Amino acid sequence: MPGNDDQPDHAAARTVPCPSCGANPERKCKRPGGHRVRKCHAARVERAEDPEDEQTELTSSPR
Numbered sequence: 001m002p003g004n005d006d007q008p009d010h011a012a013a014r015t016v017p018c019p020s021c022g023a024n025p026e027r028k029c030k031r032p033g034g035h036r037v038r039k040c041h042a043a044r045v046e047r048a049e050d051p052e053d054e055q056t057e058l059t060s061s062p063r
Contacts, residue, residue: 013040013048020044 014026020041023029028036029044 010040010045013045016044016047018044019047 014028017024018029018041020043021030021032023044029039029041030036
């Protein structure tokens with residue numbers, strides 16, 4: 001269902017921390033102002049799909 005944040009890719013993405021916003025595992029992604037977003041950040045979904053790439057994303061993410 002479009003717009004449903006419990007789709008499999010988002011449920012899997014919540015098993016890893018978000019490199020974009022710093023959300024901890026099992027927590028929703030958030031905007032810079034602290035409000036939660038409906039979907040996980042793309043970087044988090046990618047990290048969940050390829051956990052071996054985690055260190056590369058952490059060191060290359062602009063902050």
